[in-house]
Amino acid sequence: MVNRMFDRCLYFNTTALARTLEREWSKAFKPFGLTPSQAFMLRAIVERPGQLQGALAEELAISRPTATRTLDGLQRLGLVERWSTGRDGRESAIHPTDSAHALIRRIGAASAEITRRMKRKLGNARFEDTVSSVRHIRTTLE
Template sequence: MFDHCLYFNTTALARQLERVWSEAFKPFSLTPSQAFTLRAVLQKPGMLHSELAETLRIARATATRAVDGLVARGLLERRSTKQDGRESEIHPTSEAMKIRNDLDAASGMVTARLKDELGDGVFSGFVRQARSIGSRLP
């Protein structure tokens, strides 16, 4: 019935991937959204909320809520910027640094598994197409 519906098929796939990634990040007691937020900040400490939102392709308010949750868990901290007191830099805490390699390894294992199951070409091609489609939509 919905074989040709982009919305139905992408949300069905998103639910499946949510389960896979949830299992991968379960040992850290992190949701996939929290884990990807943390990984982004670990990769670029000191990024601003606007940069995080752009990196994750989410609304700035959503990025702020994600950071709030990770600050409450002691994994991220905010620091005032010298340029604008209204904006703050996001930094990983020492606790976040301790799990960085394991978090990256868990993510890498899921990616490797999906590439194995789908084939590297299909996996890489789909990611490229998804990014391309996403960049064309409002």
Template structure:
């Protein structure tokens, strides 16, 4: 019935992917959005909230809620931005650095699972096409 429906098929896929990454990040007590944002913070080491929202393709209010959770868990700190008082700089804590490799490995294992299931070429092509569609819409 919904073979040609972009909404139905992408949300169906998103629910399945959400379950996989939820399991992968469960040992860290992180939701997938928190884990992916923390990975970006760890990679950048210092970022503005607006930069994180843009990188994650989410609204600033969604970024705020995600960062609130990461701060409560002790994975990030917010510092005053000397260039713009309206924004805070986000930095990872020592606690975040301690789990960085394990967090990246957990995500990598899910990616490996899907590459094995779909085949590397199909996986890479689908991810690329989904990114392209997302940039256009």
């Protein structure tokens, strides 16, 4: 008999789900040389060019040091530039490069394909309800 000790454990189930999702998104973004974190951050940057690094970290629900490391990787790949704001030497406005703009549709298409696949497996309603529930739990517990 399978041990069901953790069936009702939020931590265990969300962490196991996160590992599964990480594998799927990693495969999808590997052809672009990006990690899932980099791809999602790049999408946010292209969507709102010029936003401050701190606002970007907040939007993605990550710490500033994590945002800095992810941006460092994107900058090394030539996909983003940091522009000084002139107000605070520690804060930069983040802008996508032409290379980022050239890549973003393909990244979006890869992301959309994974979402379609998951919706086929789970059904649209369950997929949407799950995303909504997880977002609600995350924001409530923050």
